[in-house]
Amino acid sequence: xxxxxxxxxxxxxxxxxxxxxxxxxxxxxxxxxxxxxxxxxxxxxxxxxxxxxxxxxxxxxxxxxxxxxxxxxxxxxxxxxxxxxxxxxxxxxxxxxxxxxxxxxxxxxxxxxxxxxxxxxxxxxxxxxxxxxxxxxxxxxxxxxxxxxxxxxxxxxxxxxxxxxxxxxxxxxxxxxxxxxxxxxxxxxxxxxxxxxxxxxxxxxxxxxxxxxxxxxxxxxxxxxxxxxxxxxxxxxxxxxxxxxxxxxxxxxxxxxxxxxxxxxxxxxxxxxxxxxxxxxxxxxxxxxxxxxxxxxxxxxxxxxxxxxxxxxxxxxxxxxxxxxxxxxxxxx
Amino acid sequence: xxxxxxxxxxxxxxxxxxxxxxxxxxxxxxxxxxxxxxxxxxxxxxxxxxxxxxxxxxxxxxxxxxxxxxxxxxxxxxxxxxxxxxxxxxxxxxxxxxxxxxxxxxxxxxxxxxxxxxxxxxxxxxxxxxxxxxxxxxxxxxxxxxxxxxxxxxxxxxxxxxxxxxxxxxxxxxxxxxxxxxxxxxxxxxxxxxxxxxxxxxxxxxxxxxxxxxxxxxxxxxxxxxxxxxxxxxxxxxxxxxxxxxxxxxxxxxxxxxxxxxxxxxxxxxxxxxxxxxxxxxxxxxxxxxxxxxxxxxxxxxxxxxxxxxxxxxxxxxxxxxxxxxxxxxxxxxxxxxxxxxx
Numbered sequence: 239x240x241x242x243x244x245x246x247x248x249x250x251x252x253x254x255x256x257x258x259x260x261x262x263x264x265x266x267x268x269x270x271x272x273x274x275x276x277x278x279x280x281x282x283x284x285x286x287x288x289x290x291x292x293x294x295x296x297x298x299x300x301x302x303x304x305x306x307x308x309x310x311x312x313x314x315x316x317x318x319x320x321x322x323x324x325x326x327x328x329x330x331x332x333x334x335x336x337x338x339x340x341x342x343x344x345x346x347x348x349x350x351x352x353x354x355x356x357x358x359x360x361x362x363x364x365x366x367x368x369x370x371x372x373x374x375x376x377x378x379x380x381x382x383x384x385x386x387x388x389x390x391x392x393x394x395x396x397x398x399x400x401x402x403x404x405x406x407x408x409x410x411x412x413x414x415x416x417x418x419x420x421x422x423x424x425x426x427x428x429x430x431x432x433x434x435x436x437x438x439x440x441x442x443x444x445x446x447x448x449x450x451x452x453x454x455x456x457x458x459x460x461x462x463x464x465x466x467x468x469x470x471x472x473x474x475x476x477x478x479x480x481x482x483x484x485x486x487x488x489x490x491x492x493x494x495x496x497x498x499x500x501x502x503x504x505x506x507x508x509x510x511x512x513x514x515x516x517x518x519x520x521x522x523x524x525x526x527x528x529x530x531x532x533x534x535x536x537x538x539x540x541x542x543x544x545x546x547x548x549x550x551x552x553x554x555x556x557x558x559x560x561x562x563x564x565x566x567x568x569x570x571x
Numbered sequence: 572x573x574x575x576x577x578x579x580x581x582x583x584x585x586x587x588x589x590x591x592x593x594x595x596x597x598x599x600x601x602x603x604x605x606x607x608x609x610x611x612x613x614x615x616x617x618x619x620x621x622x623x624x625x626x627x628x629x630x631x632x633x634x635x636x637x638x639x640x641x642x643x644x645x646x647x648x649x650x651x652x653x654x655x656x657x658x659x660x661x662x663x664x665x666x667x668x669x670x671x672x673x674x675x676x677x678x679x680x681x682x683x684x685x686x687x688x689x690x691x692x693x694x695x696x697x698x699x700x701x702x703x704x705x706x707x708x709x710x711x712x713x714x715x716x717x718x719x720x721x722x723x724x725x726x727x728x729x730x731x732x733x734x735x736x737x738x739x740x741x742x743x744x745x746x747x748x749x750x751x752x753x754x755x756x757x758x759x760x761x762x763x764x765x766x767x768x769x770x771x772x773x774x775x776x777x778x779x780x781x782x783x784x785x786x787x788x789x790x791x792x793x794x795x796x797x798x799x800x801x802x803x804x805x806x807x808x809x810x811x812x813x814x815x816x817x818x819x820x821x822x823x824x825x826x827x828x829x830x831x832x833x834x835x836x837x838x839x840x841x842x843x844x845x846x847x848x849x850x851x852x853x854x855x856x857x858x859x860x861x862x863x864x865x866x867x868x869x870x871x872x873x874x875x876x877x878x879x880x881x882x883x884x885x886x887x888x889x890x891x892x893x894x895x896x897x898x899x900x901x902x903x904x905x906x907x908x909x910x911x912x913x914x
Contacts, residue, residue: 284762284763307752375737428623428854429623429790429829430829430832430850431853432834433832433844435833437844456834458834461835461836461837462844482838485836500791501766501794502836502837503818505851506794506814508796509770510766510795515762516733516763517759517763524681
């Protein structure tokens with residue numbers, strides 16, 4: 239499934255299991271994922287599907303009760319699995335960075351923005367305070383903060399939500415990383431601000447040739463910016479492919495159902511397609527295919543045998559026993 | 572007494588609400604949350620309200636159900652004014668206007684069973700003193716929202732988000748209201764569950780002939796649900812009209828910008844957002860709203876007049892159902908048409 243000779247991020251067989259009082263809970267199981275330089279890949283899923291856990295595992299930021307296993311996690315030519323924590327830490331911010339969803343809690347309220355951005359340059363590049371401050375002003379201008387020389391001394395609470403998100407993006411791109419993971423970067427924002435932030439991410443990855451892994455649950459956002467899409471359900475990737483293929487012709491019933499349940503202009507006034515039930519909790523997953531209790535395509539086989547993620551024509555993949563039929567239905571229906 | 576379709580069930584006129592904030596540079600700041608809003612709602616109709624965070628949507632909702640009192644203005648329900656009613660009168664009016672809250676995780680008391688939660692309005696309003704009758708009624712309400720009546724002895728934490736929102740809806744319906752005010756009823760839910768709740772609300776509304784105020788920031792959901800749509804900006808109405816008209820031919824520059832920025836699941840139209848109508852700057856603070864038209868600081872068509880004079884909501888194109896508060900609504904409409912043709 240290689241899309242480029244040297245992907246910026248290359249993950250094989252990633253699993254994350256949380257140890258809880260009720261026993262081990264598998265949150266992410268056997269995830270493969272590639273992001274090429276300059277490519278924007280969307281990881282689409284609902285809450286509890288494991289998308290944020292995946293992001294944290296890649297960044298090496300998993301919590302203490304998580305056990306992370308993988309065959310391979312490579313950032314460019316660096317094997318992250320073999321790296322000691324101290325070395326891993328040096329990569330974070332410099333070669334890969336994470337944009338959090340909630341900008342207000344991701345920023346330190348008692349440090350000025352200039353100090354927070356400058357810290358990256360001082361720690362990773364050994365710059366002086368003055369140089370770091372100048373770089374911070376530069377970056378703020380680059381992400382579209384008006385009057386950056388003045389605003390660099392302000393504190394997080396003095397910025398609006400959209401501005402704070404821009405500041406997080408500024409910090410993420412500060413050291414020109416190869417990979418940015420953006421975890422629901424626009425979920426807390428209004429649509430007009432969301433459009434600005436998505437545009438910013440899109441132009442930055444084009445100009446700086448960064449690989450972007452965008453984590454989201456919003457099909458509209460995905461449709462607007464993604465090159466490729468990975469759909470997660472109950473901790474596994476259930477479908478992957480180019481955004482064009484996947485959105486116009488979904489190969490997994492879950493993707494298909496999600497797309498049908500979104501209100502569209504021409505379905506106004508009609509009943510929306512509603513997926514029955516709710517997503518399973520990672521601690522209590524159904525047997526066989528985890529989607530089968532909610533699936534209209536389910537047959538007996540689905541209750542007992544979990545379908546594997548299978549390669550299809552055109553470089554796409556889906557984990558469903560009836561993919562071919564689902565694909566055909568998308569064309570005729 | 573069921574109102575017949577077309578009857579006005581709720582009539583809000585000239586609503587204003589200002590909150591006193593913390594101390595600013597010049598004494599206490601005042602936040603003008605709602606500034607002169609008029610709304611009427613006919614029986615069985617659904618009115619969508621859209622706008623960005625901080626535009627006063629929730630304050631408006633809270634005033635409509637009588638949780639906040641407007642500083643000035645009237646909210647007439649059955650010829651009586653909720654805004655100034657007291658005691659028993661207020662309770663009687665509140666029975667007719669009920670609310671579905673945004674977050675089903677915090678709006679249900681975790682220590683009450685579903686029976687107690689849904690039965691509580693009946694107890695408060697002394698409608699069903701008999702516990703057995705109340706139990707029957709709760710079972711009926713649970714069935715109505717698609718939950719098994721056997722679940723009534725469970726607690727909220729035993730339900731999923733979508734089920735909890737169903738409980739919240741059953742609780743709001745317990746008093747057989749004429750108006751249901753839904754403040755972001757699906758935004759806290761998983762994507763795959765939102766459609767269930769949207770369908771349920773629409774279905775109940777049609778079956779029970781309830782008028783619904785549907786507040787959401789998700790434009791596509793409002794488009795799906797609402798017969799009429801009102802667009803709010805910084806405490807004022809920018810535009811009101813039939814949903815199709817507002818979405819297909821928005822007249823107010825703010826509505827146009829908002830719609831053009833909202834992502835649509837449509838790969839063929841990719842890049843639509845890059846061609847969106849830009850909004851200059853950030854939303855102004857409601858503690859210090861701009862003079863004249865509150866939108867003029869960010870508007871692409873702004874002229875001198877806009878900074879001086881507040882535009883009134885006026886009919887556009889001779890259609891009395893369709894009003895916009897813009898001095899240059901006609902120009903704006905023409906400009907939007909040109910853009911649509913160019914694209």
